[in-house]
Amino acid sequence: MALREVAARAYREALPALAASAAGGLIAGLVLGGMRTELRIVPGLLVLVPALLATRGNVYGSFGARLATGLHQGIIEPRLDLGDTRVRSAVAAALANGLIASAFAATAAYAALVGLGFRVAPLGTLIAIALVAGILSGLALIVAVVTVVFIGYRRGGNPDTLVGPIVTTTGDVFGIAFLLLAVRIVVGGG
Amino acid sequence: MSWTVRGITRTLLPVLLILTLVEIGSGLVLGTFESTLLRYPSLLVLVPVTIGTAGNLGSILAARLSTAFHLGLLEFRPTDDELAGNALAIGGLAVTVFPAIGLGAWGLSALTGGAALAMETVVLVAWLSGVVLAVIAIVVTAVATYIAYRLGLDPDDVVIPVVTNTCDVLGVVVLILIVILVI
Numbered sequence: 478m479a480l481r482e483v484a485a486r487a488y489r490e491a492l493p494a495l496a497a498s499a500a501g502g503l504i505a506g507l508v509l510g511g512m513r514t515e516l517r518i519v520p521g522l523l524v525l526v527p528a529l530l531a532t533r534g535n536v537y538g539s540f541g542a543r544l545a546t547g548l549h550q551g552i553i554e555p556r557l558d559l560g561d562t563r564v565r566s567a568v569a570a571a572l573a574n575g576l577i578a579s580a581f582a583a584t585a586a587y588a589a590l591v592g593l594g595f596r597v598a599p600l601g602t603l604i605a606i607a608l609v610a611g612i613l614s615g616l617a618l619i620v621a622v623v624t625v626v627f628i629g630y631r632r633g634g635n636p637d638t639l640v641g642p643i644v645t646t647t648g649d650v651f652g653i654a655f656l657l658l659a660v661r662i663v664v665g666g667g
Numbered sequence: 668m669s670w671t672v673r674g675i676t677r678t679l680l681p682v683l684l685i686l687t688l689v690e691i692g693s694g695l696v697l698g699t700f701e702s703t704l705l706r707y708p709s710l711l712v713l714v715p716v717t718i719g720t721a722g723n724l725g726s727i728l729a730a731r732l733s734t735a736f737h738l739g740l741l742e743f744r745p746t747d748d749e750l751a752g753n754a755l756a757i758g759g760l761a762v763t764v765f766p767a768i769g770l771g772a773w774g775l776s777a778l779t780g781g782a783a784l785a786m787e788t789v790v791l792v793a794w795l796s797g798v799v800l801a802v803i804a805i806v807v808t809a810v811a812t813y814i815a816y817r818l819g820l821d822p823d824d825v826v827i828p829v830v831t832n833t834c835d836v837l838g839v840v841v842l843i844l845i846v847i848l849v850i
Contacts, residue, residue: 483752488759491727495760496767498723502716503771509715510708510776516701523701524694527718531690531835534722535683535828543675546668563670570675578683585691595698641730645723649715 494642501646505530505653512653515660521590521597522660525607528582529656532575532611533648537618540571541640544626548636555627564623572615579611580604602663610659614651621647686832693718693836700843703850708779709789710846712772714839717796720764721838725804725830728757732812733822743813754805758798765797766790788849796845800838807833 509526516523544567547553553563583603590597597603622643629639669675697704697714704711735741735749745751769790777786808830815822 479748480752480755483748484755484759487727487731487753487756491756491760492764495720495723495727495764499716499720499764499768499771502719503712503768503775505715505719506712506772507775507779510712511779513705513708513711516705521698523704524691524698526714527693527697527835527839528687528690530715530718531686531832532683534831535686536679539679543668547670552670566670566672567675570672570679573672574676574679574683577680578687581684582687582691585688586694589691589695590698593695641726645719649719653715 498642498645498649501650505649508650508653508657512657512660515657515664518664519598519602519606519660520595521586521603522606522656524586524590525582525603526653526656528586529579529607529610530649530652532578532582533614533618533652534644536571536575536578537615537622537648538640538644540567540619541622541626541644542637543567544622545630545636545640548626548630555630557623557627568619568623571619572612575615576608576611579607583607605663606656606659609662610652610656613655613658614648617651617655618644618648621651682828686828689832689836693839696839696843700846703846707783707850709773709776709784710792710842712776713768713789713793713796713842716768716772717793717800717842718835718838720768720797721800721804721834721841722831724757724761724801725808725834726827727760728753728804728808729812729822729826729830732808733826736812736816736822743809743816750809754809757805758801761797761801761804762794766794768797769793784850792842792845792849795849796838796842799841799845800834803837803841804830804834807837 587600625643626636630636731753741749773786773789811826812822815825
């Protein structure tokens with residue numbers, strides 16, 4: 478029966494990546510669960526969490542998809558060459574857009590919380606945390622995405638299928654871990 | 668495809684800022700229930716993994732429907748084998764993966780000395796959230812793919828970001844609603 482076949486194949490093909498990403502998500506959750514002190518010290522931080530995680534996924538997912546397309550088209554080479562202006566522009570654009578979106582998220586969260594009459598940390602603190610977390614997790618994700626996509630491509634893998642799982646799994650873990658580090662750097666303590 | 672910082676930013680940034688505002692909406696839902704989440708660390712552990720898995724279910728289905736559509740294999744009828752089979756697989760994935768996620772979340776918070784809820788409660792919350800989110804992911808993805816197709820847009824470009832972020836946001840909302848219902 479075709480229906481059963483379609484369903485069974487889709488299930489088999491999707492399960493490994495979904496399970497790997499869920500394992501990464503649980504580790505991210507463990508870090509978030511251990512951040513209760515920081516969440517209390519910086520009111521409004523929890524409101525930022527979904528936006529910061531989504532920014533990592535959107536920016537570096539798009540960065541990885543761009544690298545994959547460039548490799549397919551043969552306009553970039555799968556080796557680390559900082560003289561390659563295309564790769565350099567893609568890296569710079571990913572970092573810049575990630576930082577703009579992070580600062581924007583902090584400002585929007587602050588405005589919404591003030592508007593709704595909730596307790597919230599000073600705007601400068603939220604922006605500083607979002608920017609520090611954005612730089613640290615951005616650098617880590619660039620290294621992860623470039624490494625996996627280039628090495629995967631050189632070994633004959635399809636870079637398109639590597640990008641999604643890499644970004645969703647490492648994005649959550651790096652996103653939360655560097656958020657915790659950013660709070661400690663900005664607010665001190667820990 | 669543009670490879671300059673300015674060109675990339677021009678296509679990426681507007682969408683990125685709109686999606687950020689949507690995600691702040693789901694952050695506000697989390698913020699409203701912050702005291703409950705801080706009291707029960709297992710629930711806090713569930714937050715990123717529920718958001719992520721809900722978004723992944725949506726993007727897996729979107730990518731598969733999009734490919735089937737490009738290959739001319741897909742018809743938008745509930746009886747279509749590609750559509751129904753892939754939807755069934757998403758349901759199956761949710762029903763099997765989410766209880767394991769619940770067990771993992773409870774186990775991790777128990778190991779780190781913070782499990783204030785019974786194991787069955789956390790597994791039930793994860794499982795119910797997963798079932799509801801699978802239904803939402805299927806409906807949102809099918810509707811978004813259909814609209815892209817009717818508007819003559821390539822589903823690859825629009826459906827995945829829309830579906831992933833919608834499922835992210837609804838992931839938080841559903842998780843919180845189930846928590847209120849169960850606890």
